[in-house]
Amino acid sequence: MPQPLNLHPDRLFPADPTVRAIARRLYDSIKDLPILSPHGHTDPRWFAENPSFGNASELFIRPDHYVFRMLYSQGISLERLGIPRRDGAAVETDPIAIWRLFAGNYHLFRGTPSRIWLDTVFSEVFGMTVALAPDTAEQYYHAITEKLATDAFKPQALMDRFNIECIATTEGALDDLKYHGAMKGGAMEKRVITTFRPDDVVDASREDFADNIKKLGELTGEDTHSWDGYLAALRQRRAFFRDHGATATDHGHPTAATANLSHAECRTLFELCISGKAGSAQQELFRAQMLTELAGMSIEDGMVMQIHPGAFRNHNPRIFEGFGRDKGADIPSPTEYVKALKPLLDKYGNDPRLSIILFTLDETSYARELAPLAGHYPCLKLGPAWWFHDSPEGMLRFRHQVTETAGFYNTVGFNDDTRAFLSIPARHDVARRIDCRFLAGLISEHRLGEDEGFELARALTYDLAKKAYKL
Amino acid sequence: MPQPLNLHPDRLFPADPTVRAIARRLYDSIKDLPILSPHGHTDPRWFAENPSFGNASELFIRPDHYVFRMLYSQGISLERLGIPRRDGAAVETDPIAIWRLFAGNYHLFRGTPSRIWLDTVFSEVFGMTVALAPDTAEQYYHAITEKLATDAFKPQALMDRFNIECIATTEGALDDLKYHGAMKGGAMEKRVITTFRPDDVVDASREDFADNIKKLGELTGEDTHSWDGYLAALRQRRAFFRDHGATATDHGHPTAATANLSHAECRTLFELCISGKAGSAQQELFRAQMLTELAGMSIEDGMVMQIHPGAFRNHNPRIFEGFGRDKGADIPSPTEYVKALKPLLDKYGNDPRLSIILFTLDETSYARELAPLAGHYPCLKLGPAWWFHDSPEGMLRFRHQVTETAGFYNTVGFNDDTRAFLSIPARHDVARRIDCRFLAGLISEHRLGEDEGFELARALTYDLAKKAYKL
Amino acid sequence: MPQPLNLHPDRLFPADPTVRAIARRLYDSIKDLPILSPHGHTDPRWFAENPSFGNASELFIRPDHYVFRMLYSQGISLERLGIPRRDGAAVETDPIAIWRLFAGNYHLFRGTPSRIWLDTVFSEVFGMTVALAPDTAEQYYHAITEKLATDAFKPQALMDRFNIECIATTEGALDDLKYHGAMKGGAMEKRVITTFRPDDVVDASREDFADNIKKLGELTGEDTHSWDGYLAALRQRRAFFRDHGATATDHGHPTAATANLSHAECRTLFELCISGKAGSAQQELFRAQMLTELAGMSIEDGMVMQIHPGAFRNHNPRIFEGFGRDKGADIPSPTEYVKALKPLLDKYGNDPRLSIILFTLDETSYARELAPLAGHYPCLKLGPAWWFHDSPEGMLRFRHQVTETAGFYNTVGFNDDTRAFLSIPARHDVARRIDCRFLAGLISEHRLGEDEGFELARALTYDLAKKAYKL
Structure with missing residues (x-):
C-alpha cells in the first residue's frame, strides 16, 4: 500500500503556531515572485535548442552527484547507476533497472535536502500523489518519462512555468558560447546569460593548462605566452562574455589566497607556470595573483566577481580515473579568509566600483571571518x-551566524548552483521558506517589526540578487 | 527542606506541545529496546566475577573523570576526592567525607550531562526521591552503599535489569583477556565481548613502547623486532581477540593522520621506532602508517575499525605526574580529516569489505569534512x-550538522563509551530521547513522515549499531 | 507616517508560551539588580568631570565602530560620517547632516545587536516613541541633543539612573590615572575603577614600543632597559593601578601564545626587542613570555588576568592610515588555545591564587578547547x-556550547566592553534576557529545576562577576 506524497503547505516552517503563522504570512507575500538564478550550471543548449529531457533516470540520477554520492556511500557502484566510465567499459544501460535501484534506496535520503527537492519536483512538476518507494518505482518511471516527452516539459516551456526571469549558466574562458549566441534576438536572450569562469586558463595545476593557454591565444589573436598578452586575452574574453549577457565572473579555487606581486614578479611566475615547471606552491601563488588581476579587471569592466574556494576536488582517485570530475568526490576543507584576501583587499578593497561575492564550504568562517569582513569592506x-x-x-546556520555582524544587506539572495534544471523552483522554494522562517523568528521575538519582515523577505528573494548581480 | 528528585517523563523533549507529543510517541516505541553498547570501558572482571561495587564514593566519584574534573576546576584538590596518588602519598580515605564534598558542590553540575546521568541513576537505579544536596548527602551515601551490598546490585543482575543485550569492553593488544576467557560457555559469553585496541604497540611515543613490542613477541612467538614479524604478531592477536568476541578494533590517536609507505620505508621506520631514536614526527608517521596497515588487516579479518582522534592527552603535567592517565586533563584539539585520511582512503577507501567508524572531538569537522566524506566513501x-x-x-549539533549530507544510514547509533556501568541506561536514554526529539522536529516541520520517524527511531537505537558493529 | 517605537516587554524571549513565561519570571527576578561592568572602555574623565555628552551624532555615531563599519560596508565614506582624519583633511562637520545620513540607512542594522541597543537607548533613555527613519531624523536629533544638555543626562546622574554599582575603565601602563585620582574621596571612588592594560609596553611590534619603554623607566625610576628593571617597573605600575581601584589586568594579543623561557633567554629576547631589531616571530615570543610573567605577578598581587586574543588589528591599511585605530577594521582570526596556553599552564595552571579570564573571537574554540580547559584548570x-x-x-551559542562541559560556575557573567556609556543598560539587558531565555529552555525541558534557575539567573547577572573580578 503506497504512502501518499503530501507536500504540506507549511513545510519547513517551525511547529510553534505563532512563528509559523508569521512565516506563512511572509512566505505568501513572496512565494510567487519571479526566480532569479544568477549562479548555476544548467546546459545552455537546453534553452537554445529546447530538446526533451529523456527519461527519469537520465534526468534525476545520472547528472545529480548529490544523488549518486549517497548511493555510492552505501556500497552501490556507479556502474550500476549507469554513470558512464571514461574507459568505455560496460555500465548499466537499462534506465528502469537504474530507477528501481534508486527507488529501493530512497530511504537513504531521509533528512537530506535531496529528498525535499526530489519530492517537490515529483509532486509539483510531475503531479505524483504517492511516495517514491520500491512498489511505486515503475509507476514513477513511466509517469515521469511520458511527461518528459511532451512539449510542456521542454526547457523553454518550463522556463515560463517556473517563472524564471533570468538564469545564468557558467562557461569556461575558451567556450565559444554558441548557444548563447544562438539565443540572441530570441525570447531567451535576456533570460539566459553566461558567466565567465576562467579557471581553465588560470589554474596551472590542470593537465590541460598549457593547451588552454595556447587555445586562448588562438581565440584572441594575443600572444598568450607573454604576461601582458595573456592579460589582454583575458580582457578580450571578458568582453566577449559580456556581449553574451555575462554580468559576473566565477572562480573556483582550492583556497581564498590572493597576492599582489610586482609586474616583474608576475611575468616570471607566469613564464614558470606556462613552462609546466611550476611546483604546487607556485601554481597556488599564480592563482592568488590572478584573483587580484581579475579584481582589477572587474573594476574596469564592472563584472561582479564570485569566489568559491575551499573544495578539495577529486579526493577519490579511483572515482576520478574511472568516471572523471564532478562525481561526488569533492570534499570541503578548512578555509581561511582574513590573511588570504588581504593582498587583494589592500589593493582594491575600498574601491566602490568593485563587487566581490564570497562563498564558503567552511561554516566556521561565517561569524569569525566572513561577516566581519563583509560588514566592513x-x-x-x-x-x-x-x-x-x-x-x-x-x-539557518548561515543566517544565524552572519546576520548580526553583516546584516541582511551585505548578502545577495539565493543561488541554486545546480545543473538539475527541474529542481530549480524546489530549491528556490526551500530558500524562500527558510528565509521567511528566520525572519519570523526575529519578528516573534520582537527583534524586528513585521513591516520590516515583509520588506526583507522581498529583498532576500529578489531585490538583493537583482542588485548584486546587476541583472 | 530537601527538594524532590523528579525525573519528568518528558525530559529533554522540547517545550512545544506539537513537537513534544511526536517525540513522546517515537520514544515510547523504542525506549524498551535492548541496549547495545558496542564501545566502552567497563571492567570485564565485573561480568566474569560478579563482585559488589563497594560504596557510593568508590562508584560515583573516584572513577568518573567528568565528575572530578569539574570539582577540580573549582579548586577542590584530587587528594580531597580520594583519587589515589602515584607516589602513594596520603589522600582522603573516608568515603563519607568525599561524598559530602561532592554533595556540597553538586550545583556545579547544573547544565551538564553528568547532572542528568547522575540524577537518572539516583532515581531509576537507587529509587532516591529527594535531590542530592548538602542536607541529603548522608542519606544518599547510606542508601546507595547499602543497596550496592545486595545481590540485586551486582553486575550480572544489573546486566539483566538494564536489558543489555551486548556490551563491548576495550583491551590493549597485550591483554590476556582472562575475564573474557572465564566467561566462555557461561551466560555472559555472547553478552560481554572485547575490543582490540593496539595503541600500546603502535604508539612509539609511549615510554613502554619498546617493552610492549618485546612482550608482543613473547606472547605470539613472532620476531616482533622485524617489520614482518611485528605485523604477523598483530594478526595473531587480532585472531585471539576475535576468539574472545571482538568484532571491532579501536585506535586512539592524537590526529587522524594516515600514510601509505612502501614496504622498505615501513621497515626502516619501524626499526627506527623500536630503537627509541624516532623523533615525534617519525612516531606520528608510524602511527599514520599503522592505521593503513590495520585497515588492510580489517579487510582480511572483517573487524570493524574505530578511529578516535583529536585528544591532547595529559595536558596537565602535574596531574599526570601526581595521578596518572585519564584524570580529566585530556583536552580536544583541532582535527583535520580530509588530507589526513587520504593515504588510507586512496588505498582502501572503495573496498566494500572495509568498515571504518570515525569519531571526532572537533565539531567543526561534522558538516565540513566528516559528513561529506561519509556521504561518499x-x-x-x-x-x-x-x-x-x-x-x-x-x-543535537551532531544530528543537525551531519544528517543533511551523510543522512542517517551513514551513522552507527549510540556509544556510551563509559567505565561507569551504572550510568549506561541513563546515557542510552539521553541518546534515545535526543534522537526522538530531533526526528520529531523534522516530522513537525513536514520534512519527514511520522511512519519514517518510527523506522528511524528504531534504526538509531538498535539496528544501525547491530549492523555497523556486526553484533 | 512614522512607525511607533515599541520595546516589547518580552523581546528576545522565545515565542513558545511555556518557555516565554519561565523566561519572564526569571527575568523579573533579576532585571533590577545593579549593573557590574567589570570590563569596558568608557572615558574616566566623564565620571571625574561630569561633562555633557554633546549632540546626538557625537554620542551615537562618531565613537561607535559597530555603527560606522556597517555604514562604510555599504559605501558610505567615513568622511561623510564626520570621523576625523589623521591628516586633518576636511570631513563632514554638520552633525545634523551626519545624523540624517545615519537615519537614512538605519535599515542596514536590521537583525544586528546595534539595532537592539540603539532602539533601547532611544526608547528607555530618551523616551522616543516613534522609530528612527528618514522622516523622523531631525525630530530625533533635536530631542536627543536637547536632553543631553540637561543635568539629568550628565555622566554622574546617569550612573545613578542606570544603577551602575561599579564600572571599570581600561588604561595603558603609562597612563597617569589622573581622573581616577581626582575621584578619590568622592562618590565615584569605588564605583569607577581602572584596569591595567600593558599592551603598550609588552607588544614590541608597536611603533611606539621603544618610546614606551623609555617612558616606563621615567615614570618608575627603574632601569627599564634591563629585563629585571623592566619587570620591577611593571610591578610598580600594577601597584599604582591597584591604588586606583584596579582589580584586573587586560591583555589584547594577536594570539593566545604563552612561553616559559629561562631568565637568560628572557634577558636576551628583551634586549633584542627593545633594540628594535626583533622580527615578528621574536615579538610574538616576547608577548608570549610576558603573559607568563604577568601571570606570575597576578599570583603575587592578586590581580585577575584577562586575555583577549584573536583580533587581526587594522586589517585595512587605508583606513588605518586615514583614520587610525579602532575604526571597525579589526577582523577575528582562527585562534588556538590548547597548545598556546600550555607553557603558562604548565607553570602556574594549578595555582589556586591565579585567576585568568579567557575570551575568544573564534567560536569554534568554545566547545572544543575553552570549555574543556576551564572545566579542568x-x-x-x-x-x-x-x-x-x-x-x-x-x-546563545556561547551558553549552548560552553555549559555542558564548563558548567555555569566557570563563567564570569557579562562584560559590556563598550565606550558607548549610554548603551550600557541596554547591553546588560540583552545579556540578562538571553541568559534567562537560555535557563528557561533548560527548565522547560526539565534539565534544571525552576528554583535552580532563579539562583543561576542571579549568579549570571551579578554574583559571578562580583566574585571573578573581586569587586
Whole structure:
C-alpha cells in the first residue's frame, strides 16, 4: 500500500503556531515572485535548442552527484547507476533497472535536502500523489518519462512555468558560447546569460593548462605566452562574455589566497607556470595573483566577481580515473579568509566600483571571518549557503551566524548552483521558506517589526540578487 | 527542606506541545529496546566475577573523570576526592567525607550531562526521591552503599535489569583477556565481548613502547623486532581477540593522520621506532602508517575499525605526574580529516569489505569534512557525538550538522563509551530521547513522515549499531 | 507616517508560551539588580568631570565602530560620517547632516545587536516613541541633543539612573590615572575603577614600543632597559593601578601564545626587542613570555588576568592610515588555545591564587578547547561572548556550547566592553534576557529545576562577576 506524497503547505516552517503563522504570512507575500538564478550550471543548449529531457533516470540520477554520492556511500557502484566510465567499459544501460535501484534506496535520503527537492519536483512538476518507494518505482518511471516527452516539459516551456526571469549558466574562458549566441534576438536572450569562469586558463595545476593557454591565444589573436598578452586575452574574453549577457565572473579555487606581486614578479611566475615547471606552491601563488588581476579587471569592466574556494576536488582517485570530475568526490576543507584576501583587499578593497561575492564550504568562517569582513569592506558581499550547506539547516546556520555582524544587506539572495534544471523552483522554494522562517523568528521575538519582515523577505528573494548581480 | 528528585517523563523533549507529543510517541516505541553498547570501558572482571561495587564514593566519584574534573576546576584538590596518588602519598580515605564534598558542590553540575546521568541513576537505579544536596548527602551515601551490598546490585543482575543485550569492553593488544576467557560457555559469553585496541604497540611515543613490542613477541612467538614479524604478531592477536568476541578494533590517536609507505620505508621506520631514536614526527608517521596497515588487516579479518582522534592527552603535567592517565586533563584539539585520511582512503577507501567508524572531538569537522566524506566513501561511517559532546546539545549539533549530507544510514547509533556501568541506561536514554526529539522536529516541520520517524527511531537505537558493529 | 517605537516587554524571549513565561519570571527576578561592568572602555574623565555628552551624532555615531563599519560596508565614506582624519583633511562637520545620513540607512542594522541597543537607548533613555527613519531624523536629533544638555543626562546622574554599582575603565601602563585620582574621596571612588592594560609596553611590534619603554623607566625610576628593571617597573605600575581601584589586568594579543623561557633567554629576547631589531616571530615570543610573567605577578598581587586574543588589528591599511585605530577594521582570526596556553599552564595552571579570564573571537574554540580547559584548570574561567559575538545569537551559542562541559560556575557573567556609556543598560539587558531565555529552555525541558534557575539567573547577572573580578 503506497504512502501518499503530501507536500504540506507549511513545510519547513517551525511547529510553534505563532512563528509559523508569521512565516506563512511572509512566505505568501513572496512565494510567487519571479526566480532569479544568477549562479548555476544548467546546459545552455537546453534553452537554445529546447530538446526533451529523456527519461527519469537520465534526468534525476545520472547528472545529480548529490544523488549518486549517497548511493555510492552505501556500497552501490556507479556502474550500476549507469554513470558512464571514461574507459568505455560496460555500465548499466537499462534506465528502469537504474530507477528501481534508486527507488529501493530512497530511504537513504531521509533528512537530506535531496529528498525535499526530489519530492517537490515529483509532486509539483510531475503531479505524483504517492511516495517514491520500491512498489511505486515503475509507476514513477513511466509517469515521469511520458511527461518528459511532451512539449510542456521542454526547457523553454518550463522556463515560463517556473517563472524564471533570468538564469545564468557558467562557461569556461575558451567556450565559444554558441548557444548563447544562438539565443540572441530570441525570447531567451535576456533570460539566459553566461558567466565567465576562467579557471581553465588560470589554474596551472590542470593537465590541460598549457593547451588552454595556447587555445586562448588562438581565440584572441594575443600572444598568450607573454604576461601582458595573456592579460589582454583575458580582457578580450571578458568582453566577449559580456556581449553574451555575462554580468559576473566565477572562480573556483582550492583556497581564498590572493597576492599582489610586482609586474616583474608576475611575468616570471607566469613564464614558470606556462613552462609546466611550476611546483604546487607556485601554481597556488599564480592563482592568488590572478584573483587580484581579475579584481582589477572587474573594476574596469564592472563584472561582479564570485569566489568559491575551499573544495578539495577529486579526493577519490579511483572515482576520478574511472568516471572523471564532478562525481561526488569533492570534499570541503578548512578555509581561511582574513590573511588570504588581504593582498587583494589592500589593493582594491575600498574601491566602490568593485563587487566581490564570497562563498564558503567552511561554516566556521561565517561569524569569525566572513561577516566581519563583509560588514566592513565596501567591495565584499556574502553569497548564500553553498553546496553541502544549501539545505534547511545550512541556510539557518548561515543566517544565524552572519546576520548580526553583516546584516541582511551585505548578502545577495539565493543561488541554486545546480545543473538539475527541474529542481530549480524546489530549491528556490526551500530558500524562500527558510528565509521567511528566520525572519519570523526575529519578528516573534520582537527583534524586528513585521513591516520590516515583509520588506526583507522581498529583498532576500529578489531585490538583493537583482542588485548584486546587476541583472 | 530537601527538594524532590523528579525525573519528568518528558525530559529533554522540547517545550512545544506539537513537537513534544511526536517525540513522546517515537520514544515510547523504542525506549524498551535492548541496549547495545558496542564501545566502552567497563571492567570485564565485573561480568566474569560478579563482585559488589563497594560504596557510593568508590562508584560515583573516584572513577568518573567528568565528575572530578569539574570539582577540580573549582579548586577542590584530587587528594580531597580520594583519587589515589602515584607516589602513594596520603589522600582522603573516608568515603563519607568525599561524598559530602561532592554533595556540597553538586550545583556545579547544573547544565551538564553528568547532572542528568547522575540524577537518572539516583532515581531509576537507587529509587532516591529527594535531590542530592548538602542536607541529603548522608542519606544518599547510606542508601546507595547499602543497596550496592545486595545481590540485586551486582553486575550480572544489573546486566539483566538494564536489558543489555551486548556490551563491548576495550583491551590493549597485550591483554590476556582472562575475564573474557572465564566467561566462555557461561551466560555472559555472547553478552560481554572485547575490543582490540593496539595503541600500546603502535604508539612509539609511549615510554613502554619498546617493552610492549618485546612482550608482543613473547606472547605470539613472532620476531616482533622485524617489520614482518611485528605485523604477523598483530594478526595473531587480532585472531585471539576475535576468539574472545571482538568484532571491532579501536585506535586512539592524537590526529587522524594516515600514510601509505612502501614496504622498505615501513621497515626502516619501524626499526627506527623500536630503537627509541624516532623523533615525534617519525612516531606520528608510524602511527599514520599503522592505521593503513590495520585497515588492510580489517579487510582480511572483517573487524570493524574505530578511529578516535583529536585528544591532547595529559595536558596537565602535574596531574599526570601526581595521578596518572585519564584524570580529566585530556583536552580536544583541532582535527583535520580530509588530507589526513587520504593515504588510507586512496588505498582502501572503495573496498566494500572495509568498515571504518570515525569519531571526532572537533565539531567543526561534522558538516565540513566528516559528513561529506561519509556521504561518499563506502568504507566510512560516523560514530556518535563523543566524550565532551556526549550530551544533549552535543548530540543535537551532531544530528543537525551531519544528517543533511551523510543522512542517517551513514551513522552507527549510540556509544556510551563509559567505565561507569551504572550510568549506561541513563546515557542510552539521553541518546534515545535526543534522537526522538530531533526526528520529531523534522516530522513537525513536514520534512519527514511520522511512519519514517518510527523506522528511524528504531534504526538509531538498535539496528544501525547491530549492523555497523556486526553484533 | 512614522512607525511607533515599541520595546516589547518580552523581546528576545522565545515565542513558545511555556518557555516565554519561565523566561519572564526569571527575568523579573533579576532585571533590577545593579549593573557590574567589570570590563569596558568608557572615558574616566566623564565620571571625574561630569561633562555633557554633546549632540546626538557625537554620542551615537562618531565613537561607535559597530555603527560606522556597517555604514562604510555599504559605501558610505567615513568622511561623510564626520570621523576625523589623521591628516586633518576636511570631513563632514554638520552633525545634523551626519545624523540624517545615519537615519537614512538605519535599515542596514536590521537583525544586528546595534539595532537592539540603539532602539533601547532611544526608547528607555530618551523616551522616543516613534522609530528612527528618514522622516523622523531631525525630530530625533533635536530631542536627543536637547536632553543631553540637561543635568539629568550628565555622566554622574546617569550612573545613578542606570544603577551602575561599579564600572571599570581600561588604561595603558603609562597612563597617569589622573581622573581616577581626582575621584578619590568622592562618590565615584569605588564605583569607577581602572584596569591595567600593558599592551603598550609588552607588544614590541608597536611603533611606539621603544618610546614606551623609555617612558616606563621615567615614570618608575627603574632601569627599564634591563629585563629585571623592566619587570620591577611593571610591578610598580600594577601597584599604582591597584591604588586606583584596579582589580584586573587586560591583555589584547594577536594570539593566545604563552612561553616559559629561562631568565637568560628572557634577558636576551628583551634586549633584542627593545633594540628594535626583533622580527615578528621574536615579538610574538616576547608577548608570549610576558603573559607568563604577568601571570606570575597576578599570583603575587592578586590581580585577575584577562586575555583577549584573536583580533587581526587594522586589517585595512587605508583606513588605518586615514583614520587610525579602532575604526571597525579589526577582523577575528582562527585562534588556538590548547597548545598556546600550555607553557603558562604548565607553570602556574594549578595555582589556586591565579585567576585568568579567557575570551575568544573564534567560536569554534568554545566547545572544543575553552570549555574543556576551564572545566579542568582551577585558574581558568571563561569570559562572556565578546565583541562580534556580544549579540543574542552569539550569547546563545556561547551558553549552548560552553555549559555542558564548563558548567555555569566557570563563567564570569557579562562584560559590556563598550565606550558607548549610554548603551550600557541596554547591553546588560540583552545579556540578562538571553541568559534567562537560555535557563528557561533548560527548565522547560526539565534539565534544571525552576528554583535552580532563579539562583543561576542571579549568579549570571551579578554574583559571578562580583566574585571573578573581586569587586
